[in-house]
Amino acid sequence: MSGLKPSLKIYDSHTHLNDDVFYSDVPAYLARARHFGVVEMNMIGSNELLNQRAIELAHRYQGMHAVIGWHPEDIARFDAAAEKTLLNQLEDPFVVGIGEIGLDYFNDEHSPHDDQKRIFERQLAIAKDMHLPVSIHCRDALADTYQILKSAHVDEFGGVMHSFNGDVEWMKRFLDLGMEISYSGVVTFNSAKDVQEAMLKTPLEHLLVETDAPYLTPVPYRGQQNEPGFTRFTVEKIAELREQSSVEVALATFDNASRLFLNH
Template sequence: MEIFDSHTHLNDEPFRGKEEIYLERAKNLGVTRAAVAGQDPEFNQRAVDLSEKFDNLYAIVGYCPDVAKDWNQEAADQLIEQLKKEKTVALGEIGLDYYWDESPREIQRKVFAEQLEIAHDLKMPVNIHTRDAFEDTYQILKESKVGEYGGILHNFNGNPEWMKKFLDLGLMLSYSGVVSFTKATDVHASAKVVPWDAMLIETDAPYLTPKPYRGKQNETGYVYYVAKAIAELRGVEIEEVAAHTNQNAKKIYGIK
């Protein structure tokens, strides 16, 4: 069994200098590959560095909504150079966050759209963050022709109706530890019916720790428990969830 963590922050402080230890722990749970997501210049560079250091890690680089206010031409130029690195597999995480509102919403929308244009030009898939902003996220993606280059809605927490709308744009949906939470009924409902060829799984570590470790720091290996929760929801073996999501991650990220 091989499991792919499609979105983790192994570049975050809790793991710094201990990445090899956490990767070994992940391997013991069948987690053999992971995509390390950037979000700002520092995290982007760390993601690239880790992808170059470890054979089974890949980089995602982008400007997340929190730092959209810092976006300028210099940032765009640097990002494009990082996107051309051999083991950079997607542009992200990018999108909209109306919960924290760290950047003005108008700026968030503008920077999101501009990064989608870069992805379109480079034919790179995008890794999308959206919180309390489904309507605007959907509209911007619809106008971007994202289906031409592909994308992932990371930590998808919508109901089946939103699931269908985003799938119709050509996106894949990635489920996190939230799918194991008892009260996450919308997530349960969509995870039960999302087509196998559109599903990914992730940790978003060190956040969103799944049961049975909820309340503790998350780590890449715990994507095993995300797969386990989905298997239980769908009434299948965990190996089936692992096989589909591993294949999908490699496909969207262009990994042979």
């Protein structure tokens, strides 16, 4: 892990050091991230516990920011009490967005689609009221996600399609709503041609990068557990595919994430 060139400043816009696999050893992963040039990162919540952990990490470590909300896989526990807790948590000054929220029609055994839509719409309404950007989870639900975001007038408060996995036409439709587009390690996979093509067509001023660690590990570490530092390899692959310098891509994605979450 030595001899990395050039020196980069990277913002991992979506990661999970609040997850059990990282939570007992955060300083080590943070040090590794710094080694790779990852100096800012969003801790993403998905339920009451992980939301609280995200806030705690943001308070404890420089360069960490909390984005909290209820993931579609966790909505069975989202009741009036959970919403009240979320509203209280959102008042914390270290919270910079609401997420990850959205729709997941792949893992939907315990999350009926109508319930997912209702809770997604409710959290978007909260985001609009509080003028906080949103981080959107979308799996096998592009059409419904698009329609709900459009109806919510997401352009009024902003957001990002986290780990975007659609094609060029869907990318353009979400851009037209006022969304930013974030790419994870999937964009480094040779098999992910649609995602790579969408990334190439995404204007640099609307492009973010992320790990979604511990998931979606980029090449050359694919098959191992992901971590925030590996955002470096996603930046470098994007730069290679776009025929731009990694410094240029890192700077642009850093500025884009900062504008959305820190200077909103």
